[in-house]
Amino acid sequence: MLKRLLNKKQLVVLGLNSGTSADALDLAALQIRREGRKVTVKFLSGRTRRYPDKLRSQVIETADSNDISPDRMMCLDNALGQFYGREASRFIKKLAVNGTAVDLVASHGQTARHLPQRSRTAGFTVNGSLQLGSPAQIAAKTGKIVVGDFRQADIALGHEGAPITVAAMARLFAHPQQSQLIVNIGGMSNFFYFPSSRSGQRTQAADCGPGNSLLDLLSQKLYGEHFDRNGRHALAGEVSQRLLSVLLAEPFFGDRAVSTGREAFGEKLAGKILILGKKLRLQTEDLMATTAELTVMAVVQRLGRLVAADRSLTKLCLTGGGLKNRFLKRRLAEIFSDLDVCSVSELGFDPDLVEAAAYAVMGEACLRCESLPTVFGRGGKQKRQPVLGIIAQPPQGV
Numbered sequence: 001m002l003k004r005l006l007n008k009k010q011l012v013v014l015g016l017n018s019g020t021s022a023d024a025l026d027l028a029a030l031q032i033r034r035e036g037r038k039v040t041v042k043f044l045s046g047r048t049r050r051y052p053d054k055l056r057s058q059v060i061e062t063a064d065s066n067d068i069s070p071d072r073m074m075c076l077d078n079a080l081g082q083f084y085g086r087e088a089s090r091f092i093k094k095l096a097v098n099g100t101a102v103d104l105v106a107s108h109g110q111t112a113r114h115l116p117q118r119s120r121t122a123g124f125t126v127n128g129s130l131q132l133g134s135p136a137q138i139a140a141k142t143g144k145i146v147v148g149d150f151r152q153a154d155i156a157l158g159h160e161g162a163p164i165t166v167a168a169m170a171r172l173f174a175h176p177q178q179s180q181l182i183v184n185i186g187g188m189s190n191f192f193y194f195p196s197s198r199s200g201q202r203t204q205a206a207d208c209g210p211g212n213s214l215l216d217l218l219s220q221k222l223y224g225e226h227f228d229r230n231g232r233h234a235l236a237g238e239v240s241q242r243l244l245s246v247l248l249a250e251p252f253f254g255d256r257a258v259s260t261g262r263e264a265f266g267e268k269l270a271g272k273i274l275i276l277g278k279k280l281r282l283q284t285e286d287l288m289a290t291t292a293e294l295t296v297m298a299v300v301q302r303l304g305r306l307v308a309a310d311r312s313l314t315k316l317c318l319t320g321g322g323l324k325n326r327f328l329k330r331r332l333a334e335i336f337s338d339l340d341v342c343s344v345s346e347l348g349f350d351p352d353l354v355e356a357a358a359y360a361v362m363g364e365a366c367l368r369c370e371s372l373p374t375v376f377g378r379g380g381k382q383k384r385q386p387v388l389g390i391i392a393q394p395p396q397g398v
């Protein structure tokens with residue numbers, strides 16, 4: 001099966017992603033064609049499937065808790081794998097009805113732990129990132145070859161395991177004549193900057209800090225709602241500069257890490273915000289406004305210099321669920337007033353499917369043994385580039 005795929009110039013790859021928000025599985029089918037060194041990518045179709053409530057609460061509990069047993073982790077890995085496999089298989093069948101045959105599945109999985117900082121373990125210096133959603137389960141359910149565990153090869157080279165989608169995003173978005181700036185506001189927020197060839201700048205990408213993760217937790221605790229729909233609670237509040245300055249003193253904003261997760265911007269910090277809010281006598285809406293402003297400031301801190309340096313930039317394109325939060329969009333448009341703050345849909349992409357599409361690109365690259373650089377603008381070109389992804393084979397026989 002693997003050999004047959006390798007002989008094909010053109011593959012249809014189904015990318016699967018679920019981000020730190022643990023809200024849904026995003027599926028994106030891409031047609032990827034190779035001619036010599038030239039790779040052409042065409043988006044075919046996609047959909048988003050919400051996590052069943054029970055699955056979502058187990059995922060959030062696992063990601064936010066420090067004392068989850070290995071048994072629970074292991075079972076959730078297989079449960080998620082079955083859910084992904086089921087949804088992928090349904091989508092593959094639907095595509096087949098329309099005459100599209102999926103060749104390969106590429107699945108990021110659900111991040112349960114992301115520890116970018118190295119520490120000593122049993123005499124070894126290690127860091128790590130753990131994604132659940134067993135590729136073997138997906139392969140068994142779909143009958144397709146599955147590429148998963150994209151972060152491990154980057155970690156094995158001593159990096160943080162994030163960001164890893166930069167080269168794939170470049171394949172989707174970079175343009176020789178036009179600098180592109182893309183900000184994804186998912187559970188965390190992150191950015192991609194692809195300069196035009198005449199700008200004299202270099203590609204950059206990193207996590208900015210929190211995205212919706214803290215807002216979602218506060219919405220749950222303060223209003224019993226999964227998220228702040230359209231940012232209405234945040235829009236009704238006032239930003240507390242005192243609380244904001246405490247939040248901006250969080251360690252992530254001071255260190256040089258390029259990635260973060262729910263460990264830094266999850267349950268623990270949400271609890272701290274509630275305590276400080278009481279002390280400062282803030283209204284619930286003020287807590288939402290201040291937390292939303294923290295997301296905005298995290299993005300501004302990362303992008304300020306870059307935007308000033310590239311005068312040819314015209315747009316800041318948003319992706320991810322945070323695009324629908326009007327507080328976030330309005331504040332970013334106010335601050336980056338020289339740019340058109342818009343949806344990535346203006347570049348022809350569905351904002352909910354960009355990451356799933358990037359994993360499809362990465363799955364194809366893995367199959368072709370193509371290494372994708374993960375380090376940009378820091379320390380120059382790396383000697384060794386990772387081939388991202390691990391291949392799981394489907395069962396054989398009838």
Ligand SMILES: Nc1ncnc2c1ncn2[C@@H]1O[C@H](COP(=O)(O)OP(=O)(O)O)[C@@H](O)[C@H]1O
Pocket residue numbers: 018019020021022023024185186187188212215216227228229230231319320321322324325326352
């Ligand atoms: N209508 C909306 N208004 C405000 N926020 C929204 C809306 N729809 C989705 N979101 C936010 O987007 C999040 C999901 O974003 P997503 O890009 O899927 O993140 P992730 O990549 O972490 O899964 C939700 O948890 C929610 O906070």
Ligand SMILES: [Mg+2]
Pocket residue numbers: 018019021022023024025026186
């Ligand atoms: Mg999501």
